[in-house]
Amino acid sequence: MRQTALFIKTSVSVAALTGCLSMITPLIASAADAADIAKGKELAFDRKKGNCLACHMIEGGTLAGNIGPPLVAMKARFPDYEKMKAQIADPRIKNPNTIMVPFGPHKVLSAQEIELVSQFVYTL
Amino acid sequence: MNRITNIVSAAMLVITPFAAQATPEQDLQEFREHFFNKFPDTPKDDFINGVYSIDPASREQWEAFEEFPSYEIFVDKGEELFNKPFANGKSFVDCFPDYKKGIRQNYPYFDTKTDEVVTLEGAINKCLTDNGEKPYQYKTGNIAYVSAYLAYQSRGNNFNVKVPNDPQAMAAYNRGKKHFYAKRGQLNMACADCHFYYPGSKIRADILSPALGHPTGFPVYRNKWAGASASGDGMGTLHRRYGGCNKQVRAKPFKPQSDEYKALEYFHTYMSNGLEVNGPSQRK
Numbered sequence: 064m065r066q067t068a069l070f071i072k073t074s075v076s077v078a079a080l081t082g083c084l085s086m087i088t089p090l091i092a093s094a095a096d097a098a099d100i101a102k103g104k105e106l107a108f109d110r111k112k113g114n115c116l117a118c119h120m121i122e123g124g125t126l127a128g129n130i131g132p133p134l135v136a137m138k139a140r141f142p143d144y145e146k147m148k149a150q151i152a153d154p155r156i157k158n159p160n161t162i163m164v165p166f167g168p169h170k171v172l173s174a175q176e177i178e179l180v181s182q183f184v185y186t187l
Numbered sequence: 188m189n190r191i192t193n194i195v196s197a198a199m200l201v202i203t204p205f206a207a208q209a210t211p212e213q214d215l216q217e218f219r220e221h222f223f224n225k226f227p228d229t230p231k232d233d234f235i236n237g238v239y240s241i242d243p244a245s246r247e248q249w250e251a252f253e254e255f256p257s258y259e260i261f262v263d264k265g266e267e268l269f270n271k272p273f274a275n276g277k278s279f280v281d282c283f284p285d286y287k288k289g290i291r292q293n294y295p296y297f298d299t300k301t302d303e304v305v306t307l308e309g310a311i312n313k314c315l316t317d318n319g320e321k322p323y324q325y326k327t328g329n330i331a332y333v334s335a336y337l338a339y340q341s342r343g344n345n346f347n348v349k350v351p352n353d354p355q356a357m358a359a360y361n362r363g364k365k366h367f368y369a370k371r372g373q374l375n376m377a378c379a380d381c382h383f384y385y386p387g388s389k390i391r392a393d394i395l396s397p398a399l400g401h402p403t404g405f406p407v408y409r410n411k412w413a414g415a416s417a418s419g420d421g422m423g424t425l426h427r428r429y430g431g432c433n434k435q436v437r438a439k440p441f442k443p444q445s446d447e448y449k450a451l452e453y454f455h456t457y458m459s460n461g462l463e464v465n466g467p468s469q470r471k
Contacts, residue, residue, distance in 0.1 A: 116391065
């Protein structure tokens with residue numbers, strides 16, 4: 064399987080190099096994404112950072128709470144990525160009395176950390 | 188440490204579930220109804236048992252603990268301290284002449300002479316200082332033992348906290364109410380978020396308890412506190428618990444017996460009027 068994948072990747076990059084140069088950019092971006100998504104997951108699970116598991120069931124996490132809805136099928140629930148990210152940055156916009164933490168305005172997570180967490184959550 | 192903040196959002200105050208003009212009696216009725224509706228399977232008198240009143244799974248283990256309660260030796264210590272004469276020959280008995288009938292259910296009360304909320308722990312220390320003795324440290328140790336003994340003597344009496352028709356008393360009650368519903372800390376959560384809106388839900392592995400009946404079992408012996416203490420003494424007062432819950436949301440805790448916590452205790456205990464004293468109790 065891995066070899067096949069490698070082969071495809073190689074052949075695609077060769078095709079990209081020989082063909083349309085603009086193909087290179089998305090390839091690099093998707094490689095960086097995997098690392099970002101891993102970082103985002105770490106931040107989401109870290110009790111001192113997102114601690115999202117305190118309230119949300121998330122695949123791969125243990126001892127999850129159930130104050131908020133399970134984070135599944137995020138793309139279906141949020142066709143617009145930016146809307147989901149806004150919910151994570153400041154859930155008070157949608158629900159002024161929410162128990163969920165205003166991660167952005169209260170500086171629990173930086174803008175970059177919110178981006179990383181959001182990228183991870185969008186894969187769920 | 189600079190992450191610890193004490194932000195109280197003004198927005199929250201607008202959304203308290205009760206009308207600003209509600210009397211304490213009206214508040215109490217709505218407060219109870221909220222929990223009775225939320226937990227129809229819990230007998231109304233059982234809310235004194237905290238999270239165990241709504242979670243049958245952990246209740247079993249807790250009942251086993253309560254058969255040989257860890258707080259018992261501390262009740263005995265409290266009794267000893269209570270009866271020990273002060274240097275002037277008097278003792279706590281002179282300050283609390285009705286202790287055998289039970290007095291816990293009347294605390295906290297509002298003293299219209301001093302315009303202050305008087306908690307049981309505050310009254311214990313006042314008795315000491317009035318008699319030329321050194322006051323106890325708050326939160327743990329002797330203060331919790333004597334309080335536990337007085338609660339034990341009061342078991343079975345119903346809480347009967349009064350808010351007299353006095354502007355200062357009403358002000359203290361309303362300050363406590365505000366604390367209960369106001370968001371605070373870096374994580375921006377109110378007592379009400381965890382113990383009014385979401386009891387029964389899990390925050391991580393912990394099931395949140397209903398605020399109705401919260402103060403009835405205090406002081407408590409907590410296994411967690413015992414584990415954290417060199418001597419294995421898990422006793423702690425209500426204000427110790429307040430501090431812990433404030434810290435969880437990265438808010439700076441107030442001092443035990445501060446005006447802020449006394450007011451909170453006033454509101455919080457008034458909301459349990461009519462429920463039995465069952466202190467001290469055992470907690471996880």
